[in-house]
Amino acid sequence: MKLSALGEFGLIERIKRSIPASPSVKKGIGDDCAVIKLRNDNYLLLTCDMIVEGVDFTSRDKPRLIGRKALAVSLSDIAACAGVPRYALVSLGIKKDASVAYVDQILKGITQIAKEFKVDIVGGDISRARDLTIDVSMVGEVEKKYLALRNGAKVGDGVFVTGSLGGSRYGRHLTFLPRVEEARFLARNFKVHAMIDVSDGLLQDLGHILKESKVGVVLYERSIPVHAQARSFKEALSMGEDFELLFTVARKEIAELTKKVSWVTPIGHIVEKKFGLKMVDGSCRPRDIDPRGFRHF
Amino acid sequence: MKLSALGEFGLIERIKRSIPASPSVKKGIGDDCAVIKLRNDNYLLLTCDMIVEGVDFTSRDKPRLIGRKALAVSLSDIAACAGVPRYALVSLGIKKDASVAYVDQILKGITQIAKEFKVDIVGGDISRARDLTIDVSMVGEVEKKYLALRNGAKVGDGVFVTGSLGGSRYGRHLTFLPRVEEARFLARNFKVHAMIDVSDGLLQDLGHILKESKVGVVLYERSIPVHAQARSFKEALSMGEDFELLFTVARKEIAELTKKVSWVTPIGHIVEKKFGLKMVDGSCRPRDIDPRGFRHF
Numbered sequence: 397m398k399l400s401a402l403g404e405f406g407l408i409e410r411i412k413r414s415i416p417a418s419p420s421v422k423k424g425i426g427d428d429c430a431v432i433k434l435r436n437d438n439y440l441l442l443t444c445d446m447i448v449e450g451v452d453f454t455s456r457d458k459p460r461l462i463g464r465k466a467l468a469v470s471l472s473d474i475a476a477c478a479g480v481p482r483y484a485l486v487s488l489g490i491k492k493d494a495s496v497a498y499v500d501q502i503l504k505g506i507t508q509i510a511k512e513f514k515v516d517i518v519g520g521d522i523s524r525a526r527d528l529t530i531d532v533s534m535v536g537e538v539e540k541k542y543l544a545l546r547n548g549a550k551v552g553d554g555v556f557v558t559g560s561l562g563g564s565r566y567g568r569h570l571t572f573l574p575r576v577e578e579a580r581f582l583a584r585n586f587k588v589h590a591m592i593d594v595s596d597g598l599l600q601d602l603g604h605i606l607k608e609s610k611v612g613v614v615l616y617e618r619s620i621p622v623h624a625q626a627r628s629f630k631e632a633l634s635m636g637e638d639f640e641l642l643f644t645v646a647r648k649e650i651a652e653l654t655k656k657v658s659w660v661t662p663i664g665h666i667v668e669k670k671f672g673l674k675m676v677d678g679s680c681r682p683r684d685i686d687p688r689g690f691r692h693f
Numbered sequence: 694m695k696l697s698a699l700g701e702f703g704l705i706e707r708i709k710r711s712i713p714a715s716p717s718v719k720k721g722i723g724d725d726c727a728v729i730k731l732r733n734d735n736y737l738l739l740t741c742d743m744i745v746e747g748v749d750f751t752s753r754d755k756p757r758l759i760g761r762k763a764l765a766v767s768l769s770d771i772a773a774c775a776g777v778p779r780y781a782l783v784s785l786g787i788k789k790d791a792s793v794a795y796v797d798q799i800l801k802g803i804t805q806i807a808k809e810f811k812v813d814i815v816g817g818d819i820s821r822a823r824d825l826t827i828d829v830s831m832v833g834e835v836e837k838k839y840l841a842l843r844n845g846a847k848v849g850d851g852v853f854v855t856g857s858l859g860g861s862r863y864g865r866h867l868t869f870l871p872r873v874e875e876a877r878f879l880a881r882n883f884k885v886h887a888m889i890d891v892s893d894g895l896l897q898d899l900g901h902i903l904k905e906s907k908v909g910v911v912l913y914e915r916s917i918p919v920h921a922q923a924r925s926f927k928e929a930l931s932m933g934e935d936f937e938l939l940f941t942v943a944r945k946e947i948a949e950l951t952k953k954v955s956w957v958t959p960i961g962h963i964v965e966k967k968f969g970l971k972m973v974d975g976s977c978r979p980r981d982i983d984p985r986g987f988r989h990f
Contacts, residue, residue: 401951402714404973429842430738431737431774431835431842432736432739439728439729440728440729440737440832441728441729442729442780442782442815442816442830442832443782443816444782444783444784444816444818444828444830445784445818445831446784446785446786446818446819446820446826447820447826448786448820448821448822448826450821450823451820451821451822452820477728483739485739485740485741486741487741487742487784487828487830488743488745489743489745489826518739519739519740519741520741521741521742521743521828522743522745522977523743523745523748524745524747524748525745525824525826526747526749526823526824527822527823527824529743529745529786529822529826531741531743531784531828531830532743533739533782533828533830535737535739535832538728545728589875656743686977
């Protein structure tokens with residue numbers, strides 16, 4: 397069945413039927429705007445991520461996983477702020493000759509992970525496009541005391557990463573689990589000074605923390621956790637799409653965090669800005685590093 | 694200058710520099726999430742609209758106007774709920790060989806209308822795309838008492854439209870003024886029962902109100918305001934992209950609204966659902982109408 401047979405409104409109806417709304421959604425899909433009742437004065441988090449065929453996935457990837465990824469990258473952004481994801485808007489740019497079955501699989505991927513992370517899909521837009529394009533906007537909430545941004549790193553902080561890095565573009569970029577639970581655990585139990593998700597590669601994303609926090613870093617080369625799927629150490633540094641959390645905690649919490657939490661690895665420490673980005677190997681000779689990762693252009 | 698010379702982060706820096714943030718934006722562009730302080734318990738409005746080259750505009754259109762339209766359609770959605778637009782996220786899918794000057798013009802169009810309507814651009818995403826694609830997500834607020842949706846029309850209501858309809862796709866679709874002020878005026882001074890913006894064409898959008906409100910309508914054919922740029926009456930009914938407000942008010946307010954507000958036109962009245970969508974001409978013979986407008990597929 398071609399999309400043309402279903403029509404835009406048929407497609408919207410289809411989406412609407414497959415997505416239940418929580419009581420706080422006064423109006424979800426099917427009006428000009430989604431209407432949300434806000435309960436308290438937490439911070440609201442807003443993020444959006446656009447994924448495009450040929451850039452972020454290929455036409456051979458499973459449509460269910462493409463839909464899943466579209467939402468997962470925004471979940472990862474909310475996680476990077478230590479927030480709780482709440483609502484999402486989904487804009488779909490669909491090829492004219494796409495089959496309804498294909499679009500249904502995309503929607504299935506979106507709704508499954510939305511359900512898994514208790515996110516309400518509250519609206520969206522559909523357009524024609526030459527390449528499949530999915531743009532997800534997500535609204536999250538975070539308690540003021542838990543908010544973690546890129547600009548909070550302090551000299552002396554320990555630098556940590558969840559999981560392991562590299563090789564994600566060979567497949568894991570479609571199936572990774574956004575670190576929402578992990579981020580919440582960290583924020584509740586430790587003082588997270590700065591946090592970011594590793595989307596463009598460890599070095600590049602770490603570079604964002606350094607720049608925003610006006611600090612430098614020394615990385616321990618041998619400590620960086622390399623994923624089994626990585627084909628080189630370089631991939632762990634700069635391939636990107638890992639969607640792990642990269643964060644810093646105060647010096648006095650380094651030991652406890654390292655000891656108590658098995659799924660994080662200490663990979664360096666924050667130093668003064670003038671040192672830039674340095675790496676030490678076994679010989680303890682720090683060397684300068686070029687923080688280049690994936691570039692869209 | 695090609696985008697490749699500037700790079701993704703250079704482009705983000707460029708956007709960041711050109712966009713100031715209001716005091717309520719704790720964190721705008723340049724982190725994983727935008728962080729907003731919410732002041733009260735108004736409803737939050739969320740909407741997103743994706744515009745794609747070859748569908749919603751052409752490569753010959755001025756890039757400044759393309760950027761403007763991207764934001765304007767979301768402003769129109771916020772207006773349709775009688776809300777005040779506040780924050781926007783902008784996802785840009787840009788061609789690899791686009792010039793920086795071209796992208797700057799798009800950004801200029803976006804930021805100019807954002808400033809005009811006091812909207813903060815608080816984040817976004819940039820990706821490569823074969824066709825220029827802009828997805829805008831907007832957050833607005835509305836007082837509970839002013840919220841206007843599609844489902845509030847009552848039998849006996851008068852049906853009104855702002856401005857005039859038809860011919861927008863010949864150019865006005867790039868330059869229209871979102872009816873935010875008008876919607877706020879109407880909500881403050883009248884009891885707006887149902888409201889929608891005319892994006893898919895009068896008949897189709899009216900159809901949404903009928904469906905959601907479970908009512909029918911009788912339209913006065915000779916009252917429908919046809920824009921000077923329209924080439925036929927049919928265009929006023931179903932060409933779409935007018936972005937005028939279509940709304941209903943209680944029977945007792947019809948006369949006052951008609952008399953006092955020069956920029957609205959009464960075009961019909963709400964009847965029971967069983968009558969469907971009917972039109973009367975000079976002969977007062979109601980006839981059935983097919984509510985078809987623009988279809989994306």
